[in-house]
Amino acid sequence: MEIQGNSNQIEMAYNNKSRAGTQVNETFGAWKNEHIVYMKDQDTLYSGGNGTGLSYTLKYAEDSTAENPVMTAKGIDENGKEFQQRIYVKDINPANATIVEMRALQAYRTGNTSLSLTSLPPESGAMKLGDRADFFKMFEKVISDMQKLGRYDSAMLYEKNLNLYRQFFQ
Numbered sequence: 001m002e003i004q005g006n007s008n009q010i011e012m013a014y015n016n017k018s019r020a021g022t023q024v025n026e027t028f029g030a031w032k033n034e035h036i037v038y039m040k041d042q043d044t045l046y047s048g049g050n051g052t053g054l055s056y057t058l059k060y061a062e063d064s065t066a067e068n069p070v071m072t073a074k075g076i077d078e079n080g081k082e083f084q085q086r087i088y089v090k091d092i093n094p095a096n097a098t099i100v101e102m103r104a105l106q107a108y109r110t111g112n113t114s115l116s117l118t119s120l121p122p123e124s125g126a127m128k129l130g131d132r133a134d135f136f137k138m139f140e141k142v143i144s145d146m147q148k149l150g151r152y153d154s155a156m157l158y159e160k161n162l163n164l165y166r167q168f169f170q
Contacts, residue, residue, distance in 0.1 A: 045071065045107035050099065050125045052078035058104050061086060071104045077129040094135040094165050099127040102135055109168065119161055136162065 041057075049055035056075025064070040069089040077083050087104045094102065102120055121138040139162035146155035 046103050048103070049075070050127065052126060052128050053080065054078050054099070054127075054129055056083075056100060058087075058100075058107050069108055071108070073100045073104065083129060094169065095137075096132050097135055098130065098132055099124050100129065105165075105168075109164070119157060121158065135165070139165070 043059050044057045045060065046058040047056075054075065054077055056073050058071050058073050061070040061072045071087045071089060073083070073085040073087055075083060085100065087101055089104060089108045092101045092105045094105070097105070099120075102124065106120070121135070121142040123138050123142070124133070124135070127133065139158055143155045143158045143162065146152070146158065
């Protein structure tokens, strides 16, 4: 996005960004959309989103148990529509998962093992709420890409995470 105008106009536009909802930015004559962001609190296992506008939190459901871990995802989808989902952690299949399911699995595994899962493939940043993908293949692709670029440190990080997910599902 290119911003044009003198410094006073730019400062006025910047100061308007904190207002909630959709507003007219009179300085530039354009509509400006504000996004809702879900923040982490003491019970939150994960809070975040991606580049599509998807924003959500993950918390354990009240009926969650060690034998049957269940999480609740609550947030705003890429169209600004509120959603709430129940996620049965042990039913998640990384070969056919949504981004929300993978973040739930990541939060569950990070909280319940000494092994830390730190990154999902960058391609997951474009996934919408209902999109499903084979995260194993996504990891393999980003590892290959990082190796081609000579970014062996990044390739090793993604390979570590891929191997941890594979261990959980063998």
